[in-house]
Amino acid sequence: MNTAVPAEWYLILSAALFTLGVVGFLIKRSLISIFMSIELMLNAVNLSFVTFAHEWHAVKGQIFVFFVMMVAAAEAAVGLAILISIFRARGTLTVDQIDLMKL
């Protein structure tokens, strides 16, 4: 009797997390929340990478996860810095009000 969790479950979880991330990305107004949604999507993808790597006994997927984490870390560092300076400049982090680039 195989007690291991089937791979499909991981994938379903990954898809659910990703969808949550997308929905959050679309509907949240705070930049912080949008930022967190992006992280959520990245980690959902990471989860599916790891799942497939384990399933197919391939190490590439796990290596890719490290790359994604690295990019995510860099993005977090830069992105948070941008958020701070936006807040300093505009006094808000609501995306609907940050529309100076509009034509």
Next chain:
Amino acid sequence: MNEPMLFLPLIPLLPFVGFLLNGVLGSKLPKALVSTIALAFPLASFALVARAAWMVYSGLALPVIEHGAPEWIVFGAVHIGFGLALDQLTLVMLLVITGVGFLIHLYSVGYMEHEQGYWRYFAYLNLFLFFMTVLVLASNFLLMFVGWEGVGLASYLLIGFYIDRRSAGDAGKKAFVVNRIGDFGFLIAMFLLLGSFGTLNFSEVAAQLAGHAAISGGVVTLICLCLLLGATGKSAQIPLYIWLPDAMEGPTPVSALIHAATMVTAGVYMIARAHALFDLSPTALLVVAILGTATAFFAATVAMVQTDIKRVLAYSTISQLGYMFLGCGVGAYSAAVFHLMTHAFFKALLFLAAGSVIHGLGGEQDLRRMGGLRKQMPVTFWTMTAAVLAIAGFFPFAGFFSKDAILAAAFQHGVSGKALWTVGLTTALLTSFYMFRLWYLTFLGESRADGPADSPANGHGSAHAGHAHESPWIMLTPLVVLAALSVCGGWIGMERFGAFLAPVTGGVQAAAGDGGQIEMMLSALAVLVAAAGWFVAHSIYGRARNDRANASLALPRRVLERKYWVDEIYVAGIVRPLEGLARYGLGWVGEWTLVRGSAWLLAGVASLSGEFLRRWQSGNLRSYAAWLTAAAAILLIFVLAGTLFGINGFADTIHWAVR
């Protein structure tokens, strides 16, 4: 080859070097150097021509042909060479062009001294000499056409030399456009020649014509008439003469060189050159003769009432060119060329003397404001007198011999010739009359410089008119030389001149032997007619102080003063309709569909697509996010659909999607 070198290519190339030097560097060179360059190269060219003439005199066999490139233009069976040929006709033309040309260059140094663009003027003048010598040296029609177009260009540039005068620019354009009409005929003639002979070489065409008459008379007549159209354009004959009077807007030495002595005779030269063709087509010859006679008479009548000294001379030139055409038309080519040569002498002299008068009066060109200049400008007066006597045809001046030769040839040319002769003789009367009218009005009587003139002066006012001065020696020298030529130029005699040209133009029509008596009588009659013209001019202008003494002939006078309204008729009949078509027909279509339409189309596409695309750029971060997501979703759907439809791989999916 033992043949002595004639350096034919150098004859045109030397003035061209002068043009390049003055044209490129002239604005930076001192005036003296510009004049030196402008004079030295034509002089060198003339020296080469004189040397060639001397060699011919000492027994050099003509024609001499120097090929620059035997195969200049080759397409299919057509081979056109690039060759220069020297024969008797070319030699005469070259002597006139470079000789008179140099004298006029010399004169210009004095005349143009105070003008803006001194260097530009001489560059153009040298350019003209280059093209004119190419025209007469060419050994085929195409190279001749190059020179033909080139002199047209130089003429255009020089007519419009006073770039600050609108009328000058207009006159230049008129000359150019009218000449284009003639050039069109020349081009058609060349195509027909290529089609029926396969060559454009003068000698080969003549050889084929002499060899066998495989070419139908109709084609030859058509070629001749097309050539004639070209000649009427360049030589200012009916119906294309209208540009020449306006061409007087150019500086006076230009009128002397281009619009009297050389360029306008190109048509006569061309007909003489192509005489082998014309000889085969009596119809074309008759047309030439009638056109020439009609032009001669018509222009002479107009010249009688013109008040601008240069316009009188311009119409006189048209009239004299008509004589040359008459000469060609009755087959007396050598007589026509003879008249061409003497005319170059005395008409250049007339223009230069007129220029001297204009110069001395500070730009005054109106005959009604001249008078009494005999004392103030003695050299100009006496040289002009020689020229007037020459053009009127008094024995023993040059014009007598050549005009007499043409009239005699016409007289002996059958029944039509008699009619032409009558008109020609009448024209001689008119010629004598209007030339002496000009002479009286300019030099004799009292000065009318301060008197009332009912039309504004053409030139720069008459501030100096009261105290006219004689021109400097550099202008008088050419006058004196040309006066000597006008007196003696005809002494060669038609027989000798005709015999010299005979290898090119065929024998002289009127052999001296058979009609000596008649010729004597004709000559006497011609002189009598000239004297009658003088007498009439004397009785009207010799005593009366004003030009408008005779009011009795008001209507014909008005017709003549308005030049038969030909310009107006052309404007109303041709220029206006074409302009209207251009402006309201093609212009409207071009303006509203091509120019504005395309601009509107481009702008419309850009602004509409911009209007559409800018809605994407809302600046709203979440809408960008939505587009991003939507695009990702669409990609996903494609991938899934690909899987569903059993298509493997991303590339195939894309392919499927695009399909």
